[in-house]
Amino acid sequence: MMGNKVDSGFFLMDVLEVAPRLLGKIITIRDDEDIVKRYRISEVEAYRGEEDKACHASKGRTERNDVMYLEGGHVYVYLIYGMYWMLNIVTGKTGNPQAVLIRGVEGYGGPGKLTRIMNIDRSFYGEDLNTSKRIWIEEGEKLKYVQTPRINIDYAGEFWKNKPWRYIVTT
DNA sequence: TCATTGATTTCA
DNA sequence: GAAATCAATGAT
Numbered sequence: 001m002m003g004n005k006v007d008s009g010f011f012l013m014d015v016l017e018v019a020p021r022l023l024g025k026i027i028t029i030r031d032d033e034d035i036v037k038r039y040r041i042s043e044v045e046a047y048r049g050e051e052d053k054a055c056h057a058s059k060g061r062t063e064r065n066d067v068m069y070l071e072g073g074h075v076y077v078y079l080i081y082g083m084y085w086m087l088n089i090v091t092g093k094t095g096n097p098q099a100v101l102i103r104g105v106e107g108y109g110g111p112g113k114l115t116r117i118m119n120i121d122r123s124f125y126g127e128d129l130n131t132s133k134r135i136w137i138e139e140g141e142k143l144k145y146v147q148t149p150r151i152n153i154d155y156a157g158e159f160w161k162n163k164p165w166r167y168i169v170t171t
Numbered sequence: 172t173c174a175t176t177g178a179t180t181t182c183a
Numbered sequence: 184g185a186a187a188t189c190a191a192t193g194a195t
Contacts (some may be wrong), residue, residue: 045190047190054190055190056190059180059181062179062180063179064178064179064180078178078179078190079176079177079178079179079189080178080189080190080191081175081176081177081189081191081192082175082176082177082178082189083175083176083177083191083192084176084190084191084192086190086191088190099190101190103190110191110192111190111191112191112192113191113192150190151190151191152189152190152191153190155188155189172194172195173193173194173195174192174193174194174195175191175192175193175194176189177189178188178189179187179188179189180186180187180188180189181185181186181187181188182184182185182186182187183184183185183186
């Protein structure tokens with residue numbers, strides 16, 4: 001059954017609006033063998049602009065975070081700890097570096113595990129969710145969730161570390 | 172709690 | 184150039 005792709009305007013809202021609304025939506029991947037797989041989003045984290053010390057854009061625009069400065073709807077992928085690809089969705093308007101980290105989908109918790117299962121790597125960097133033929137987001141049901149502080153951002157300082165910008169679907 | 176792991180970033 | 188850092192994970 002084919003779901004409806006989300007409207008491109010959805011990704012242009014502020015990251016704090018987009019993050020909770022992504023819960024329950026479907027990440028859809030078409031692989032090299034033309035097989036389409038769907039994953040329901042269950043956990044995300046929001047990273048919000050240069051002022052957010054936990055955000056990769058907190059020290060300005062670099063080669064790595066460049067795509068965060070583009071219009072919402074692009075895909076931001078990067079390697080962490082030399083082993084794990086992280087999947088992020090850029091949000092907000094052009095020049096406003098925000099992104100949502102996909103931390104979990106139904107059946108698979110953990111951002112590094114997801115990308116391994118979905119076969120997501122560097123080649124997805126900069127993909128446009130509105131036009132890409134191999135990754136996009138489909139509408140899903142609205143789910144209840146709780147908020148907690150973000151994980152593994154001790155370097156960001158107490159103020160930013162304590163922001164409850166991690167969103168988890170409740171069962 | 173600790174080793175893994177290497178691209179990116181930071182410091183010189 | 185060299186050194187430090189890091190949106191994590193799995194084993195101990």
